[in-house]
Amino acid sequence: MNFQKQCIAYQTMVVKEVGRFMRIWVQTLVPPAISMTLYFVIFGNLIGSRIGEMGGFTYMQYIAPGIIMMSIINNAYSNVVSSFFGAKFQKHIEEMLVSPIPNHLILAGYITGGVTRGLLVGLIVSIVALFFTELQVYSYTLMFGVVLFTSILFSLGGMINGIFAKKFDDISIIPTFILTPLTYLGGVFYSIDLLPEFWQKVSLFNPILYMVNAFRYGMLGVSDINVGYAFSMICLFTVALSVFCLFLLNRGTGIKQ
Amino acid sequence: MKALQIQGLKKTYGSGLQALRGIDLDVEEGDFFALLGPNGAGKSTTIGIITSLVRKTAGRISVFGHDLDSDIAAAKACIGIVPQEINFSQFETCMEIVLNQAGYYGIPRRLAEQRAEKYLDQLGLWDKRHTRSRTLSGGLKRRLMIARALVHEPRLLILDEPTAGVDVELRRSMWSFLSGLNLNGTTIVLTTHYLEEAENLCKNIAIINHGVIIENTSMKKLLGKLNTETLILDLNSKLEYPPEFTDCQTRLIDPYCLEVEIKKTAGLNTLFKEIEQLGIQVHSMRNKSNRLEELFMSLVDNKKQAVA
Numbered sequence: 001m002n003f004q005k006q007c008i009a010y011q012t013m014v015v016k017e018v019g020r021f022m023r024i025w026v027q028t029l030v031p032p033a034i035s036m037t038l039y040f041v042i043f044g045n046l047i048g049s050r051i052g053e054m055g056g057f058t059y060m061q062y063i064a065p066g067i068i069m070m071s072i073i074n075n076a077y078s079n080v081v082s083s084f085f086g087a088k089f090q091k092h093i094e095e096m097l098v099s100p101i102p103n104h105l106i107l108a109g110y111i112t113g114g115v116t117r118g119l120l121v122g123l124i125v126s127i128v129a130l131f132f133t134e135l136q137v138y139s140y141t142l143m144f145g146v147v148l149f150t151s152i153l154f155s156l157g158g159m160i161n162g163i164f165a166k167k168f169d170d171i172s173i174i175p176t177f178i179l180t181p182l183t184y185l186g187g188v189f190y191s192i193d194l195l196p197e198f199w200q201k202v203s204l205f206n207p208i209l210y211m212v213n214a215f216r217y218g219m220l221g222v223s224d225i226n227v228g229y230a231f232s233m234i235c236l237f238t239v240a241l242s243v244f245c246l247f248l249l250n251r252g253t254g255i256k257q
Numbered sequence: 258m259k260a261l262q263i264q265g266l267k268k269t270y271g272s273g274l275q276a277l278r279g280i281d282l283d284v285e286e287g288d289f290f291a292l293l294g295p296n297g298a299g300k301s302t303t304i305g306i307i308t309s310l311v312r313k314t315a316g317r318i319s320v321f322g323h324d325l326d327s328d329i330a331a332a333k334a335c336i337g338i339v340p341q342e343i344n345f346s347q348f349e350t351c352m353e354i355v356l357n358q359a360g361y362y363g364i365p366r367r368l369a370e371q372r373a374e375k376y377l378d379q380l381g382l383w384d385k386r387h388t389r390s391r392t393l394s395g396g397l398k399r400r401l402m403i404a405r406a407l408v409h410e411p412r413l414l415i416l417d418e419p420t421a422g423v424d425v426e427l428r429r430s431m432w433s434f435l436s437g438l439n440l441n442g443t444t445i446v447l448t449t450h451y452l453e454e455a456e457n458l459c460k461n462i463a464i465i466n467h468g469v470i471i472e473n474t475s476m477k478k479l480l481g482k483l484n485t486e487t488l489i490l491d492l493n494s495k496l497e498y499p500p501e502f503t504d505c506q507t508r509l510i511d512p513y514c515l516e517v518e519i520k521k522t523a524g525l526n527t528l529f530k531e532i533e534q535l536g537i538q539v540h541s542m543r544n545k546s547n548r549l550e551e552l553f554m555s556l557v558d559n560k561k562q563a564v565a
């Protein structure tokens with residue numbers, strides 16, 4: 001395929017992917033808005049008013065970046081895993097596999113879909129947050145950089161999950177047993193300074209901690225960990241997972257007998 | 258120019274099942290080619306490998322000279338596939354499905370819309386263009402798969418059991434549609450169970466069984482192999498045992514129904530004379546149909562004996 005044809009194929013995939021989650025917006029865009037509103041009301045407002053300051057900010061201000069990040073992570077991941085597994089399950093993945101689209105473009109199409117939904121939900125949740133608190137921005141570049149790479153990273157994660165999934169259970173196991181615990185323990189609601197030293201060390205093995213803190217730094221200018229290090233880790237993981245995904249697609253894992 | 262060239266194709270599935278045991282097959286450009294075989298013979302596996310949906314274990318395939326290993330994008334661009342099982346997104350409309358497929362082949366939107374209109378119209382789906390595929394009937398779904406396979410105007414159209422589960426009328430219109438395409442230069446390869454239709458339309462034929470090609474010839478030659486014809490005679494009077502006629506084999510299906518297998522070289526006059534002499538009252542006579550089916554069964558049986 002020449003460059004122009006590849007552009008058309010990529011555009012087709014993106015329109016289809018974005019169209020998919022927009023068509024079912026009640027299932028994709030509304031739930032995060034509602035649940036994040038609840039977080040803001042319950043943790044931020046009711047409980048947060050009794051907690052006092054964290055990292056030099058009100059508790060509401062402190063958790064807002066974490067909650068935004070959490071919704072971006074969840075939505076980027078679940079968009080790709082449901083869309084890709086759905087395509088496998090209904091077999092219309094074959095429409096792509098018989099066509100001349102190269103695998104890297106198939107990957108790019110799904111990732112773009114995941115990133116778009118991640119960013120859109122992030123925006124919606126940010127708007128919701130504005131009803132409860134003021135959002136500040138310490139560094140736009142860092143903030144957008146972290147959001148972009150994190151959503152790419154979790155879209156890739158969703159892709160890998162979708163590639164290996166054989167039945168519907170398989171696409172909810174990883175989010176339930178790995179993604180959600182890591183997110184809750186990833187410093188969304190607290191600074192790891194509050195933890196005993198042992199658990200602080202353990203927390204450093206949680207990749208989501210780095211993303212939440214890097215993002216929080218982009219907004220508030222405070223972080224539990226070194227931001228440069230966090231950002232490098234995110235980039236490194238993104239590259240590694242992309243290579244792995246392409247390897248799986250080229251090998252036909254989970255999609256070709 | 259060969260539209261399709263298959264050499265030494267083998268496939269062993271992950272389960273250890275050897276579905277293809279070394280297949281060689283050539284399809285000339287412009288051919289209307291039938292791949293026949295009983296269930297589980299390896300037809301869909303062969304087609305899956307040609308269309309990149311199944312990984313081969315060994316062998317080479319080229320499509321219009323483009324090798325599937327070294328020149329895959331060019332090969333894929335030449336192929337249109339109508340799979341055995343429905344495989345589109347249940348939530349998309351006919352129009353979306355066809356346009357998306359065009360997009361995957363890199364066809365600009367404007368041209369894609371013209372093509373979509375042309376093929377949806379030709380296949381009687383234009384009125385349903387905004388209908389979600391989920392709500393289409395089985396026959397219409399199959400037609401939608403044909404429209405989708407044609408949107409990039411492939412030189413080789415492959416159909417895996419396109420008429421299975423499709424009613425007679427739709428089947429007829431599908432066959433005449435395919436003949437038209439073939440006349441306009443599209444090479445067609447299909448698998449089917451409706452042997453009589455294959456007999457009328459296909460130029461060349463291969464028969465596959467247990468992952469081996471057991472016959473690969475022109476339809477004409479294959480039918481020429483049929484050196485006998487079978488007649489069914491309905492009788493007015495009862496027969497106790499089958500009578501004997503010159504150059505014939507006879508069998509009583511029931512006391513009022515006689516099956517006569519006669520050499521094509523033998524004239525029917527002798528037979529009629531002998532029937533007359535024995536005083537047998539014939540009420541009606543017909544040709545036993547499904548001649549190809551019989552031949553097919555006998556080929557498959559012969560091979561089995563040879564293997565055993």
Ligand SMILES: Nc1ncnc2c1ncn2[C@@H]1O[C@H](COP(=O)(O)OP(=O)(O)O)[C@@H](O)[C@H]1O
Nearest residue numbers: 257270272274276295296297298299300301302
């Ligand atoms: N995915 C698969 N895994 C294992 N065996 C398979 C698979 N698909 C087909 N087979 C087996 O391979 C053989 C050939 O199947 P197939 O190509 O579908 O035959 P046909 O299309 O001629 O009916 C059959 O024995 C079938 O059971």
Ligand SMILES: [Mg+2]
Nearest residue numbers: 300301302341
């Ligand atoms: Mg089959």
